[in-house]
Amino acid sequence: MADPDTHDARDARDARDARDADAASDASDAGDALHAHDAKWLLARERGQDVSHVPAGERAAYERLGALLGSGVAPRAGFRDRVLAAIDAAEQAEQTAAAAPVAPAAPAAPAAKVISIAARRSLDAAARTEPTEPTAPAAKVIPLRQRRHRLIAAAGLTAAVAAAAAVVVVLSGPRGAETGPIIALESKVRRGLELLRDSPDRDNQAILDDTLVIRAQIEGGPAEIRVYGGTNARLIASCKHPGTCGTESDGVHRWLVLQAKLTAPGGVHTVVFVGEGIPASLGAFDPDVEAARTAKVLHRTDEKTWTVL
């Protein structure tokens, strides 16, 4: 890969590249002369010069090699759907973020996430900020107790507005009142009793018989978590809420939990669907996501894809 350096260093590296290329060939091979001959006319070709003097058979072999090098490689089935689902999820997140500034006193707080945090942040912010008194004449001295009362009243009003705005955002959601937003979706792998560390560099590898632990934080419902795996991204586990999904709560957040044993090698994808009218699973990732999209059911695919080895 390119590195910033001096021209001299770059020239030296070019020379090293040339040596590398030479070294990579088999020096003891009797075809060295042929190799050099080919490299010479290929260089002319790459420079756009006429190489019609080279026999057509020789040129044809390299043209086939070039075609082979330029040939595409198909990704696994469902790649395009996964990318588009990720783009949809990102757009939904953008829309949610765009809706957040509705809360005027807490522009930095993600209002759709947790009402209590938004309200608390706005209260904190209001309490930290020296309040301006636009209605009070500059010369008028306000008694300390009265200022304190006004401060408390302003903070309370701000908090109430923020909370109300957050409630509106949460209840309306991006697709109407029946479909709440998906706030978070995360997955981890448990091996025996050990929960593997969440790798920051996307080294998401699991082995057979590991357990995938999926946690989804949603607002509203109903919801369904589905896990797809194996070579054809088949449905391997699912749960519904309310119903079969486990739940966790820290008093503020509620998480839906699904644990799935990984019994087939390949990529593992997790999707959470939220809202009324979630289409029944068709047994595989692509048709399920397509059906949800057609039914306009909010869904999000876990950005993290685990690979079972």
Place this chain on the structure above:
Amino acid sequence: MDDEDRPDRMNEAPPAEAPPPPPPELDDAPPPELGDAPPRRRAPEDEVPLALHAKGDRRGAIAAMMEAHEETVFAYCVRELRDRELAEDVAQQVFTEAHRDLARFRGEATLRTWLIGIAHHRCADAIKARARRSSKIQLDTEGIDDHVAPDEAPAERLDQARLVAALEDCLQELSPEIRETVLLRFLSGMTYEEMAPLLGRKADTLCVRVARALPILKRCLERKGWKHG
């Protein structure tokens, strides 16, 4: 892609003594914007995605772009990274970035060139990240059927799949710098002048790399049984 496909390629190669352009900073490099020249070429496969984008349908534009270019982008990633899972992740990142940055695409290169430029940077990032964590690199030898067109006869499919797998092995005989030059040359549709700033080398140096690498690849494939006659 062969020579006849690109008659203007390298006809105006800069002189060898021309100062090389500054090398890019790969870590934070934005998607490449290839100069400020006015639009100069539009590939037929770019028409639909750009028309959809002009109508404000970014998602449709990306879907059309993937229809035309996902195999090329994935081929670049899988040959650079030699890890299909990682290559899919990186390819997904490429199209997600393309979706985000499509408004910045000014038509100074083809969409394929633009996408491969993004892929080049993201693959470089992935290689660095992989080197940092020093984990075992999983050489991917499965799923070679994915390499070939489904409409070919089974025997031809197998032959073609083996050939492509052999090619990917042979590419490993090249140094990383030479390999990425060869891949850009044959997959991106870039001219050597366009590749030069991306790789931080003179265009003519890149010509030399490719000219020397091709006989190595040809001989390697022949050792593996490739019959090109």
